[in-house]
Amino acid sequence: MAITGAGAVGRSIARELIGNGHAVLLIDKDARAVKPERVPDAEWLLADSCELSSLEEARLDRCDVVIAATGDDKVNLVTSLLAKTEFGVPRTVARVNHPNNEWLFTEAWGVDVNVSTPRIMSALVEEAVTVGDLVRLFTFRQGNANLVEMTLPAESPYVGKPTGLIPFPENCALVTILRDGQVYVPDPEQPVEAGDELLFVVPAEGEDALEHLLAPDAHPG
16 A cells, blocks of 8 residues: 655655555655654655656555555545546545644545544544544545444443344444443343443434434433
């Protein structure tokens, strides 16, 4: 896979992916950023990812994934679009630096998944301080669904009830239960407890119903 932008973000992603057994090419147009000793197991290329010839040199047609991780939203959009339309890359992931630009990072611009740093940071803050509210953590563009989290309040009518008896909204899936620092795979017979962090994949139109179901006192109506 290829990562455009060899700054702190791009290098961190590269190290993580290499640690998981992936072959990674780091691309940056700034010679000062091309420092192979910082990620010695990656391949490096001094090139402009907005230039078609540079991406041809990078052999993007052989990549399964391209990650546009520069600090410039315009560059990330153009890179994603070229990767998708000119090289047929199966999956593109683009970093969003400015929240006002998030609406542009769609399939129309060749972006399969957008990662908004400001949104993730605000979601993590909300997740840490809220109980009984759904917090949207991630949006799956292709599936029209969101990854959401709720810390189950003590007054929820389903505290102590098995997950299999909770009438979740249609197309809503409970993915994980986080409890006391442990990760639990949901089991229909496993009860939920007050303070559990519940992670769901749910369509946007089902979020209000899910929130009202689990925390009706906080969300009447």
